[in-house]
Amino acid sequence: MSAGFTVAVDAMGGDKGTGVIVEGVRQVLSARDDANLLLVGDPDEIQKHIGNNPLPKGRTEIVEASEVVNMDDSVAVALRNKKKSSMRIAIDQVKSGRASACVSSGNTSALMAISKFVLKTIPGIDRPAICTTIPALNGHTHMLDLGANVDCSADHLYQFAAMGSILAHAIDDNSRPTVGLLNIGSEDIKGNEQVKEAAELLSDSTLNYVGFVEGNEIYTDRADIVVCDGFVGNVSLKTSEGVANLVSVYLKEEFMRSPMNKLVGLLAKPILRSFGNRIDPRQYNGASLLGLKGVVIKSHGSADAVAFANAINIALLEIANDVPSKISESMNQSHNSVA
């Protein structure tokens, strides 16, 4: 491999097949020369999609894997019975040091479970969490957890806040990112017990805690990081997808309603495309599994090549900024300060 960062890619994960993954890899390779990629999966399938347009030598390698974790495989099956899966072997590359990060569009629960088993959790972190970046007025918001942990204690929420702060610091170059706790009202008396207790922990911490945020404020610049349990985070994120889809269907329907509307729609096409790009979920593809001793990025199951390339770019950013080590250092410090 050439000098630079190496990312292991699960070439068999996701709903769209190996083709979009190879194409995403190609986009990253041509956009930056400091990235090397290991494509993990069925060599014939990968080679078929590479076709007559070879990937740059010395910067890519195919790593054989004879099994695939399916979207409906249980965690137990993925973990115990599929040790030769593309997902497992991609994560193994991080463990062995051949790669510095892994990206997969496969089964989220399996990816989290195998990553925890192979890479281990950073001491001081009870549970890794899933964090993604979402568009907001005047910037973006990092939100976690998005589904790894359905029930969370106040301590867990505090740890999510600490990890999110490190991520935002590292990748946004924001030295004092603000942290908000997702709640159903801004008053102190609102919310469940875990949230109220987490608010106390955060108020007493060195993190830049700004208080409770409500669901609508995720999409504003109220806080750089929004913390919640995985059940709430997952529902909130999927709700957003539902609203965005409804809006896009309604908008199309209105512009198709009459011949006159269609004509205006033609004129408005570049404007609507530019609008669409701003809320395009592909631009935000790539969720970080934070709290592991290694960089693992979950790409959306239905990611296309552009989206998959974005997920690889997030992996590269986290490697370059050494996010796992920074989380580890921060946990050491908070441990020492308590001891």
Next chain:
Amino acid sequence: MSAGFTVAVDAMGGDKGTGVIVEGVRQVLSARDDANLLLVGDPDEIQKHIGNNPLPKGRTEIVEASEVVNMDDSVAVALRNKKKSSMRIAIDQVKSGRASACVSSGNTSALMAISKFVLKTIPGIDRPAICTTIPALNGHTHMLDLGANVDCSADHLYQFAAMGSILAHAIDDNSRPTVGLLNIGSEDIKGNEQVKEAAELLSDSTLNYVGFVEGNEIYTDRADIVVCDGFVGNVSLKTSEGVANLVSVYLKEEFMRSPMNKLVGLLAKPILRSFGNRIDPRQYNGASLLGLKGVVIKSHGSADAVAFANAINIALLEIANDVPSKISESMNQSHNSVA
């Protein structure tokens, strides 16, 4: 009062003042002749907004109230120290039988607490819930709870499903409304304990249970009623508001980006307005406090006249369909079938 349905309106609640409430009342009175309205509040303030354009005699009455529940009043203050508030006296009108429903844009927690105290909860219902209607592909979805109950047991979720079914049956004329349970995945193994247990209760019930629904499916025709705890429901609803706001800001920005875009924006104006109307939250204003021995409707704090009129219309629909009695009968039946 004339023949027809009588609704008591809290004329002092909400952020927009008494003017929009009087205007909303005026819209309802002119649109339908079977509605009578009691305006509860400061007579001078109400009279000032009625001005020189009197409301129809025999169909409206001003009921004096000398206090107001503020948006930041605690439940304890609203309940114990403000017995002469417009909110309290509006609810008292339902208790005494002078009105068949109450509508308020005031403090939600206070409205729920006072309603429970004055009207009482229907036997068999442990906790009343807040239910609203939201736009969805091919129709709309009823969702509850939206914030009255932050922690819910499986039994509570089951009761919400039963109440939602009765509401949908009554106001949509849908004899077998489908019920979905909000969860973070469609597989049986996903979710927290309460949700899993509620799924079993619903599967064994006579309700038309269709399984788990994910956040994005709220905005599809997957289920007529979506059930969740109040924390999750509130976050989901507010998240939707946040996304809708972001979309509207982005859309405006794109159509204002250049003189050419502005010109196209002028042409597209009627189309965008028609689109805007479809996602206009005013069309969906009016959340039902279900499970009480009486119809109580919460209007959004920032509701304008159109939105407030919609909330009154929902109250009229629930009175006409006698929703509280139907919930009560259904609870009796399920009690008898268990006994």
